[in-house]
Amino acid sequence: MTDTVLDIKDLSISFGGLKAIEHFDLEIKKGQLYGLVGPNGAGKTTVFNIITGVYKATSGHFYLDGEDLTNKSQEYICHKGIARTFQNIRLFNNMTVIRNVLVGLHSQKEYAYSLFDSILRLPRFKREEKEMRDKAKELLAMVDLLDVRNDISSNLPYGKQRKLEIARALATEPKLLCLDEPAAGMNPQETKELMDIIFKIRDLGITILLIEHDMKFVSGLCDEVTVLDFGHILASGKTKEVLNDPEVVRAYIGG
Amino acid sequence: MFFETLINGLSSGGTYAMIALGYTMVYGIAKMLNFAHGDIIMVSAYVLFVMISLTGQPLIALIISIIFSMILGVVIEKLAYKPLRGSSPLAVLISAIGMSYLLQSLVQMIFGTAPKMVVIGDLGSITMFGVRIPVYILLTLVCTFLIMVLLSIYIKYSKVGRAMIAVSDNRDAAMLMGIDVNKIIALTFAIGSALAAVAGFFMMIKSPSLTNTLGAMPGIKAFTAAVIGGIGSIPGAMVGGILLGVIEAFSFRMPMIAPYTDAIEFLILIIILLVKPSGLLGKMKREKV
Numbered sequence: 001m002t003d004t005v006l007d008i009k010d011l012s013i014s015f016g017g018l019k020a021i022e023h024f025d026l027e028i029k030k031g032q033l034y035g036l037v038g039p040n041g042a043g044k045t046t047v048f049n050i051i052t053g054v055y056k057a058t059s060g061h062f063y064l065d066g067e068d069l070t071n072k073s074q075e076y077i078c079h080k081g082i083a084r085t086f087q088n089i090r091l092f093n094n095m096t097v098i099r100n101v102l103v104g105l106h107s108q109k110e111y112a113y114s115l116f117d118s119i120l121r122l123p124r125f126k127r128e129e130k131e132m133r134d135k136a137k138e139l140l141a142m143v144d145l146l147d148v149r150n151d152i153s154s155n156l157p158y159g160k161q162r163k164l165e166i167a168r169a170l171a172t173e174p175k176l177l178c179l180d181e182p183a184a185g186m187n188p189q190e191t192k193e194l195m196d197i198i199f200k201i202r203d204l205g206i207t208i209l210l211i212e213h214d215m216k217f218v219s220g221l222c223d224e225v226t227v228l229d230f231g232h233i234l235a236s237g238k239t240k241e242v243l244n245d246p247e248v249v250r251a252y253i254g255g
Numbered sequence: 256m257f258f259e260t261l262i263n264g265l266s267s268g269g270t271y272a273m274i275a276l277g278y279t280m281v282y283g284i285a286k287m288l289n290f291a292h293g294d295i296i297m298v299s300a301y302v303l304f305v306m307i308s309l310t311g312q313p314l315i316a317l318i319i320s321i322i323f324s325m326i327l328g329v330v331i332e333k334l335a336y337k338p339l340r341g342s343s344p345l346a347v348l349i350s351a352i353g354m355s356y357l358l359q360s361l362v363q364m365i366f367g368t369a370p371k372m373v374v375i376g377d378l379g380s381i382t383m384f385g386v387r388i389p390v391y392i393l394l395t396l397v398c399t400f401l402i403m404v405l406l407s408i409y410i411k412y413s414k415v416g417r418a419m420i421a422v423s424d425n426r427d428a429a430m431l432m433g434i435d436v437n438k439i440i441a442l443t444f445a446i447g448s449a450l451a452a453v454a455g456f457f458m459m460i461k462s463p464s465l466t467n468t469l470g471a472m473p474g475i476k477a478f479t480a481a482v483i484g485g486i487g488s489i490p491g492a493m494v495g496g497i498l499l500g501v502i503e504a505f506s507f508r509m510p511m512i513a514p515y516t517d518a519i520e521f522l523i524l525i526i527i528l529l530v531k532p533s534g535l536l537g538k539m540k541r542e543k544v
C-alpha cells in the first residue's frame with residue numbers, strides 16, 4: 001500500500017440539491033496512467049476541482065502520499081504536488097509562453113532569492129534566474145514549444161495552448177498531474193503528439209490522472225480506468241475489461 | 256510664470272499620481288474599484304493630525320500614519336470586499352461606497368465637523384532658474400518619482416511582484432500555480448493605502464485644513480487620472496496623474512477658464528476614452544470565450 005499516490009475515500013459533493021459526486025473512491029499507484037471517463041456532466045471535472053482545492057467536498061477525504069489534503073487551500077495542495085490543466089484553457093494570456101512556465105517555477109520554494117538580490121543582480125539571483133530559464137526551456141522542449149517561447153501565449157493556436165498548460169503544470173513539480181480532456185479540440189496529428197508527450201511525462205515518474213471523452217485515446221494510454229455516470233462509479237478496473245462491460249457500453253451508447 | 260505653473264502642476268500631479276497608483280493596482284490585481292480609497296487618505300491625514308499633536312514630530316507622525324493606513328486598507332478588504340469576491344461587480348461597488356460613508360461618519364463622530372489644522376511646518380523655499388519654489392513641491396516631486404520607480408522595480412523583479420502580475424492576468428491560474436492570492440490581494444491594498452497616506456501628507460503640507468471630506472475630490476481626480484492613463488497600468492497612473500495636475504495648474508492660471516477647471520478635466524477624460532477606450536497606456540483587452 002505504500003506506493004499509493006492518490007487515495008480518494010467516500011467523497012461526495014452537492015451543489016444545492018444536485019448531488020454531483022456521491023461516494024466516490026479512487027486509488028492510484030505511483031507511476032500509473034489512470035483514466036477517468038464518463039458522459040458529459042458525469043462529474044469528472046468536479047472530482048478534479050475537489051482534489052485541487054477549487055471546491056470543498058461535502059463529505060469524504062482524499063490523501064496524497066498518505067497526507068490528508070481534504071479542505072486544504074489550492075496553493076497548499078499545489079505545493080504538496082497535485083497539478084492540473086483545465087478543460088477550458090486558463091493561461092496567463094498577456095504573458096509570453098516562457099513566462100507562463102516561469103510563473104509555475106517561481107512559486108516553487110527552492111528558488112528563494114530576495115528582491116534585494118534581484119535588484120542588485122547579485123550572483124544568486126543570476127544563477128537562479130538562469131536555472132529557471134533553463135528548466136522552463138527544458139519543459140517547453142518536452143511539449144514541442146521551444147521555438148515559440150517568446151510568443152504571447154494567447155496568440156498560439158489552440159492545440160499549442162493545451163500543451164503549454166501541461167508544461168506550466170509540470171513547472172510546479174507535481175507528483176500527480178491531472179489532465180482534463182487534454183485532447184479536446186485537437187486534430188488527429190496533434191492528438192498523436194499529445195499521447196507521446198503524456199508517455200514521456202509518465203516515464204519521468206509522474207503519476208497521471210486523465211479525464212477523457214475519446215475512448216480510443218483512453219484505451220491507448222491508460223492501464224486502468226474508472227467510469228463515472230451521474231456522480232456514481234459505474235465500473236472500475238483494467239481498461240480493456242471495463243470498456244467492454246455491457247453496462248458501460250449502455251451508458252455510453254444509450255446515454 | 257510658465258515654469259512656476261509647471262512645477263505647481265507637477266507637484267499636484269505627483270499627488271494625484273500617487274493616489275491613482277492605489278486605484279490602479281487594486282483594480283489591476285483585485286479587479287475592483289475601491290471607491291473608499293480617497294477616504295483612506297482622509298483617515299491617514301487624521302492620524303497625522305493626532306500624531307503631530309502628540310509628538311510634534313512630522314516624520315514619526317508620517318510613519319505611523321502610513322502603518323495605520325496599510326492596516327486599514329487590509330482590514331477594509333477583509334471586511335467589505337473579500338466576502339463579496341465572485342459576486343457581481345455592482346455589489347462590490349456598493350460595498351465600497353458604503354465603506355466610504357462609514358469612514359467619513361466615523362471620523363465625524365470622533366473629531367466633529369470643525370476643520371482641524373495639521374501643522375507640519377514650513378520647509379522654506381529655494382530659487383531655481385530665477386523662480387522661487389517651495390521646498391515641499393520639490394519634495395513631493397522627488398518622492399513621487401522615487402516611489403514610482405521603486406514600485407515598478409518591485410513589481411517587475413521581486414517574486415511577490417511577479418506573483419501580482421500573475422494574479423492580475425488570471426486569478427484562477429495563479430492559484431493553481433501555488434500563489435497565495437489572498438496574500439497578494441491584501442498586500443496590494445496595503446501598498447495602495449501606504450501611497451494614499453504619503454499623498455495625504457503632501458496634501459496637508461500644501462493646505463493644512465482637514466475635514467472628513469478631504470479625500471473626496473482628490474479621490475475622484477485620481478480615479479480620473481488612472482482611467483486617462485489606462486486603468487490597471489502603473490505607468491499609466493503616473494502619466495495620467497501628472498497630466499491632470501499640469502492641466503489643472505495651467506487652467507487655474509487663466510482667469511477665463513479657471514472656474515471650469517474640473518469640467519475641463521472631465522471633458523478631457525471623455526475625449527480620451529472616446530478616442531482610446533483603454534486609456535493612454537492601457538492595453539486593449541481581448542475577451543476570450
Ligand SMILES: Nc1ncnc2c1ncn2[C@@H]1O[C@H](COP(=O)(O)OP(=O)(O)O)[C@@H](O)[C@H]1O
Binds near residue numbers: 039040045
Ligand atoms: N459550481 C457548480 N455549481 C453547480 N453545479 C455544478 C458546479 N460544478 C459542476 N456542477 C454540476 O455538476 C455536474 C457534473 O459536472 P462536471 O464535473 O463538470 O461534469 P463532467 O466534467 O463530467 O462533464 C453537472 O451537472 C454540473 O452542472
Ligand SMILES: [Mg+2]
Binds near residue numbers: 044045046087
Ligand atoms: Mg468536464
